[in-house]
Amino acid sequence: MLKTESIDIEQATTHIQAQPDNKTRRYDRQLRLWAASGQAALESARLLVISASATSTSILKNLVLPGIGHFTILDPKKVTPADAGNNFFLNGHSSIGKFRAEEAVSLLRELNDSVDGIADLRNLDDILAKEDGREWIQSFSLVIAHNLDQDILDTLSQLLWENPTSPSLIVHNGALPKTYAEKQAFKANIRNLSQKLDEENFEEAEAQAFRLWSESPVPSDISATLNLPRLDQSSSTSSTAFHALLQTLRAFINSPESSGCLPLTSTLPDMKTDTESYVKLQIMYKEQAKGDNALFKTILKKEFPDLSIDEAMVDAFVKNAHHIKVLRGRRWGTWDKDPASLGPANITEEALRTEVQSLVGQGVELPEQLDDAIGEIARAPTADLPNSAAFLGGMVAQEAIKMITKQYVPVNGYCVIDLVETWTGIVGQP
Amino acid sequence: MNGSSSSSGDWHDRYYHVDQILDRPGPRTDPSFLAGDEVKDFLRNKCKILVIGAGGLGCEILANLALSGFKDIHVIDMDTIDISNLNRQFLFRQKDVGQPKAIVAAEFIMNRVPGVKVTPYYGKIQDKDDDYYLQFNLVICGLDSVEARRWINATLVNLVDPENPESLKPLIDGGTEGFKGQARVILPTVSSCYECSLDMLNKPTAFPICTIANTPRLPEHCIEWASVLEWPKVHGDKKLDTDDPEHIGWLYSMALARAKEFKIEGVTWSLTQGVVKNIIPAIASTNAIIAASCCNEAFKIATSSAAYLNNYFMLIGTDAVYSYTFEHERRAECPVCGGESLDITISKEWTVDRLIEMLVEKQDIQIKKPSLASGAKHIYFQAPPQLEEATRPNLEKKVSDLIPDGGEITVTASSLPFSLSLRINYS
Numbered sequence: 001m002l003k004t005e006s007i008d009i010e011q012a013t014t015h016i017q018a019q020p021d022n023k024t025r026r027y028d029r030q031l032r033l034w035a036a037s038g039q040a041a042l043e044s045a046r047l048l049v050i051s052a053s054a055t056s057t058s059i060l061k062n063l064v065l066p067g068i069g070h071f072t073i074l075d076p077k078k079v080t081p082a083d084a085g086n087n088f089f090l091n092g093h094s095s096i097g098k099f100r101a102e103e104a105v106s107l108l109r110e111l112n113d114s115v116d117g118i119a120d121l122r123n124l125d126d127i128l129a130k131e132d133g134r135e136w137i138q139s140f141s142l143v144i145a146h147n148l149d150q151d152i153l154d155t156l157s158q159l160l161w162e163n164p165t166s167p168s169l170i171v172h173n174g175a176l177p178k179t180y181a182e183k184q185a186f187k188a189n190i191r192n193l194s195q196k197l198d199e200e201n202f203e204e205a206e207a208q209a210f211r212l213w214s215e216s217p218v219p220s221d222i223s224a225t226l227n228l229p230r231l232d233q234s235s236s237t238s239s240t241a242f243h244a245l246l247q248t249l250r251a252f253i254n255s256p257e258s259s260g261c262l263p264l265t266s267t268l269p270d271m272k273t274d275t276e277s278y279v280k281l282q283i284m285y286k287e288q289a290k291g292d293n294a295l296f297k298t299i300l301k302k303e304f305p306d307l308s309i310d311e312a313m314v315d316a317f318v319k320n321a322h323h324i325k326v327l328r329g330r331r332w333g334t335w336d337k338d339p340a341s342l343g344p345a346n347i348t349e350e351a352l353r354t355e356v357q358s359l360v361g362q363g364v365e366l367p368e369q370l371d372d373a374i375g376e377i378a379r380a381p382t383a384d385l386p387n388s389a390a391f392l393g394g395m396v397a398q399e400a401i402k403m404i405t406k407q408y409v410p411v412n413g414y415c416v417i418d419l420v421e422t423w424t425g426i427v428g429q430p
Numbered sequence: 431m432n433g434s435s436s437s438s439g440d441w442h443d444r445y446y447h448v449d450q451i452l453d454r455p456g457p458r459t460d461p462s463f464l465a466g467d468e469v470k471d472f473l474r475n476k477c478k479i480l481v482i483g484a485g486g487l488g489c490e491i492l493a494n495l496a497l498s499g500f501k502d503i504h505v506i507d508m509d510t511i512d513i514s515n516l517n518r519q520f521l522f523r524q525k526d527v528g529q530p531k532a533i534v535a536a537e538f539i540m541n542r543v544p545g546v547k548v549t550p551y552y553g554k555i556q557d558k559d560d561d562y563y564l565q566f567n568l569v570i571c572g573l574d575s576v577e578a579r580r581w582i583n584a585t586l587v588n589l590v591d592p593e594n595p596e597s598l599k600p601l602i603d604g605g606t607e608g609f610k611g612q613a614r615v616i617l618p619t620v621s622s623c624y625e626c627s628l629d630m631l632n633k634p635t636a637f638p639i640c641t642i643a644n645t646p647r648l649p650e651h652c653i654e655w656a657s658v659l660e661w662p663k664v665h666g667d668k669k670l671d672t673d674d675p676e677h678i679g680w681l682y683s684m685a686l687a688r689a690k691e692f693k694i695e696g697v698t699w700s701l702t703q704g705v706v707k708n709i710i711p712a713i714a715s716t717n718a719i720i721a722a723s724c725c726n727e728a729f730k731i732a733t734s735s736a737a738y739l740n741n742y743f744m745l746i747g748t749d750a751v752y753s754y755t756f757e758h759e760r761r762a763e764c765p766v767c768g769g770e771s772l773d774i775t776i777s778k779e780w781t782v783d784r785l786i787e788m789l790v791e792k793q794d795i796q797i798k799k800p801s802l803a804s805g806a807k808h809i810y811f812q813a814p815p816q817l818e819e820a821t822r823p824n825l826e827k828k829v830s831d832l833i834p835d836g837g838e839i840t841v842t843a844s845s846l847p848f849s850l851s852l853r854i855n856y857s
């Protein structure tokens with residue numbers, strides 16, 4: 001995955017040479033973040049969202065507005081009075097008794113004429129049971145699931161993990177405050193309570209977010225990436241290509257014809273100087289970038305003569321060589337294959353505590369903060385609160401956009417949120 | 431007030447989700463929480479909340495408040511709907527372009543969420559007086575203007591009467607930029623206010639005039655040249671309207687020609703517009719996160735159902751998800767809530783003009799057009815014109831000839847409803 005953060009405004013807008021058309025004007029505020037390339041990726045993405053809950057429609061709203069190509073909501077349920085009260089994409093009382101997916105799709109489609117959306121009233125169990133159903137699920141570019149039962153979630157995540165054409169985002173929420181009712185996240189959290197907040201990380205991220213280029217010949221995080229082993233046969237074709245590019249980059253740096261640095265990008269940072277020398281430097285810079293690009297392609301061809309790879313992908317890779325980042329996802333539930341599940345029937349503080357204790361092992365002392373979390377989950381075990389749904393809707397949509405556009409850096413691990421004291425944290429980072 | 435469920439349009443289980451929180455306390459709930467009917471009655475029949483801004487954050491805030499059970503919502507916004515709002519301001523449609531945001535948003539919410547009353551005001555926050563602001567229990571701000579935020583912050587701090595606890599109106603403020611944003615809770619006179627944290631704002635990028643005029647290197651330099659230097663030269667007093675496509679088109683072609691002359695690449699229509707209008711990237715998802723966070727705090731404060739944010743939440747979504755929650759401290763010399771004078775040390779040789787220049791640039795002050803007085807004595811006044819003319823000669827005078835060492839200067843500006851006291855020391 002390419003880490004093309006901090007797309008500068010010039011790059012983001014170079015496709016516009018005259019007064020922009022209506023579509024460009026509509027999307028102006030987001031094109032400044034992900035440019036035409038990101039927009040094209042969004043417009044060709046096909047999204048499957050499982051359930052039309054308040055959280056699911058909040059997520060979808062934030063993806064329909066920026067112009068995702070297509071979405072399907074899979075949900076056989078009818079609108080309950082409780083749904084009608086907490087979901088903005090239902091027509092209040094008058095939606096009660098109608099199909100949730102159909103009601104939500106029509107109100108979501110109103111947000112953006114160029115987005116195609118359909119309601120699918122089938123049952124996920126039935127779909128997963130049939131070969132053509134499994135193929136259908138894999139035809140989507142991204143799958144988002146909200147609060148699925150453990151068994152079916154396991155089946156779904158296994159399917160998507162073994163056939164990695166579509167990445168998935170899984171969302172679970174518990175009570176108002178703690179969205180980590182899911183037991184694996186629970187377990188990780190107990191191990192990681194001390195990592196709740198890390199000021200240093202935050203500052204580093206802030207610095208990273210604004211870093212436009214790197215001064216050392218090859219930054220250490222990129223050298224580490226270059227030394228990753230090749231992936232095995234079962235990997236998807238796009239990651240095979242990506243790893244070929246990584247190997248080529250390593251060969252490039254070691255090549256006697258290069259200066260031992262990463263390929264130059266063609267954007268020269270601003271510096272205090274007069275116009276003539278700046279422009280001269282800029283031209284030299286561009287020439288060098290062009291030469292580096294050509295050398296890179298020569299090496300690629302020599303090292304991987306049989307690989308067919310899109311020229312644009314190579315260009316994007318070389319251009320962003322300073323910002324490469326490899327993210328390896330993991331299958332949902334890898335941490336814990338303990339089949340004991342947490343049914344809504346036994347949600348009492350004591351049952352939760354026993355469950356946690358059995359996950360982390362008897363004899364492990366449970367931290368005090370755990371009682372806060374357990375207390376809130378027991379207080380509101382099935383609440384999908386409007387504000388929590390909206391918060392998650394924004395977070396998940398941000399991640400979806402980052403994954404689809406392949407710009408910025410998606411989260412890797414479990415993101416947990418406490419909306420009582422209002423903080424977020426990441427646990428289980430590989 | 432009968433407050434019965436039939437008059438408010440409620441149906442059985444309408445608040446099934448929210449009531450799980452309101453029916454019993456949690457481990458971090460304050461003992462003052464009145465679980466059950468009492469808190470529901472307050473939230474749904476008595477609580478009055480003001481939303482300032484019906485834009486990117488405002489649309490989200492209105493929807494969240496309505497679903498959470500707030501039923502008496504007021505909204506102020508002075509803007510009309512533009513096509514570039516439609517990628518995130520989800521209460522508006524193409525047909526609404528040109529209509530006032532506050533009015534369209536209020537109608538939409540009342541249609542979608544029955545029983546909720548939204549009262550719009552299409553105009554400026556400065557049009558309203560203290561009595562207006564006193565009627566609310568809470569204020570939520572989703573604004574993109576620093577000046578408007580400073581105004582409402584100072585107004586709410588000034589409203590506080592120590593004898594009357596009802597006069598303290600919690601202010602919840604949200605802001606976003608691209609994938610980043612922040613939400614905060616301000617208890618006027620109790621916790622750090624907006625003015626206390628003014629130095630946390632990013633400094634706007636300003637290009638030196640000599641670079642723009644003589645040594646442009648970036649496309650932005652060419653655009654600044656066209657708008658700052660060429661526009662007034664060619665058009666005289668005619669004001670540049672950054673919303674007029676013809677004006678932008680003119681700047682664009684001028685900037686492009688200059689860029690060609692200096693062999694600079696990258697001047698585009700969109701960049702031109704971005705630079706002259708200081709456009710900040712904005713997306714629905716970030717607004718959703720920050721607005722939800724603001725409304726969640728409003729809900730917790732209004733109901734006392736759970737502890738609330740103390741007092742600043744910052745989120746960065748560009749590189750994974752990083753957030754930082756911390757307590758911003760009050761500043762004793764905050765001109766709005768601090769009460770102490772701000773000590774500044776300057777050279778004995780400084781003129782009044784130089785002092786004004788410093789005040790404009792200083793990050794924790796940021797007053798665009800300051801007027802200066804010492805007691806009843808005018809030092810320099812920006813307005814009215816007669817007073818400006820009468821005090822103009824003082825600009826060239828040394829501050830030390832007008833103010834003794836340790837003496838105080840009062841700084842005011844028409845845009846801000848407060849004054850700043852400076853204690854002047856000479857180095």
Ligand SMILES: [Zn+2]
Nearest residue numbers: 623626764767
């Ligand atoms: Zn203050």
